[in-house]
Amino acid sequence: MFVQGNQVQPVEAGEGAVRKLLGRGGSLMMAEVAFEKNAVGAIHSHPHEQISYIVQGSFEFNLDGDIQIVRKGDSIYIPSNIKHGVKALDDDSIILDVFTPQREDFVY
Numbered sequence: 881m882f883v884q885g886n887q888v889q890p891v892e893a894g895e896g897a898v899r900k901l902l903g904r905g906g907s908l909m910m911a912e913v914a915f916e917k918n919a920v921g922a923i924h925s926h927p928h929e930q931i932s933y934i935v936q937g938s939f940e941f942n943l944d945g946d947i948q949i950v951r952k953g954d955s956i957y958i959p960s961n962i963k964h965g966v967k968a969l970d971d972d973s974i975i976l977d978v979f980t981p982q983r984e985d986f987v988y
Contacts, residue, residue, distance in 0.1 A: 881905055885912070893922060896968070901986055902976075911981040913975045915968035923962075923965035928979045930958040938971025939966045 883903050890898035896919025903910045912935070913921070923942060931943075938951040944962045949969070958964050966975070 882883070890914070895919060897921060897987070904982050904987070907981045909979045909985075909986065911926075911977045911979075911986060913977060915966075915973045915975075917968055917971045917973070919968045921966040923963050925961050925963045926983070927960050928981060928983055929960055931978045932956045932958065933976045935974040935980075937968060937970035939968055939973060941966050964975050 881903060885900065885902060888900040888902065889980055890900050893913055894901035894914040898914050900912045900914075901909070902912055907930050913936070915921070933955045934952050936952055938949060941950045941956060942963075942965045943956060943958065944964065950956065956964075
């Protein structure tokens with residue numbers, strides 16, 4: 881499967897954030913989420929394992945109450961059912977998220 885990122889229609893992922901579904905197959909899914917400065921990805925949990933990679937910008941990342949600043953090049957592993965959320969600290973901050981199994985609620 882090839883996905884041309886510039887042809888994927890973004891969907892709203894909360895105020896000040898948009899998500900693009902960039903690939904899915906088998907048990908894996910990858911999504912890119914772009915944030916405006918101060919946009920929040922609310923604290924939540926889900927049964928999926930997740931790895932988040934900071935593509936651009938920086939975030940205040942809350943992983944089960946452990947709050948750290950993450951920047952371009954950093955990554956975070958999020959086990960199943962662990963509460964997590966973010967706040968973008970810069971304009972045009974981007975996270976690349978990989979999930980297993982796929983987040984069926986993201987399919988559009």
